Amino acid sequence: MRDIDGFNVLNGPDSLIHKGFVEGCSACISGLANIAPREINAIWSRFHAGDIEGSYEAQESVTGLRTDLYKVAFSPAAVKKALQLMGHDVGDSRYAVNFTPEQISEIQQIIRHYNIN
Incomplete structure (x- = not known):
């Protein structure tokens, strides 16, 4: 290369x-x-x-953040949901994922844990 x-x-x-x-x-x-x-x-x-x-x-x-977030759901959808929970209006993922309240709570905990808000 x-x-x-x-x-x-x-x-x-x-x-x-x-x-x-x-x-x-x-x-x-x-x-x-x-x-x-x-x-x-x-x-x-x-x-x-x-x-x-x-x-x-x-x-x-960033290994912990990556593994924690990406185990919740398909990675692009999980990132978009995290962005939404961080206050950004990015719309829903094209690959539709219906997050359960538990998954949303888990993503919120990940955001707080890694202090990325």
Whole structure:
């Protein structure tokens, strides 16, 4: 990837942002960045500042958020519901998910636990 002039590769899995940068990706497409932009940006900014260990630590810092939120429901729907609960009018997910009151409560607890509101 690094040897092809003008060719950029982006990765998408939130679990592999740091690894993608290490392997030569120029950017990432992150669902979590919608609800935790500072935390996700820290992975990129630390890596590009030469702080590879700090980038890895930033990646690890969002592991709990990612696993907790994505186990509630299909990840794009869970992110959109979290955004709604954080006060953003983003509409419903195209992949319709009918959240139970328990799932909504769980997402609210995740938002509070990770202090991303």
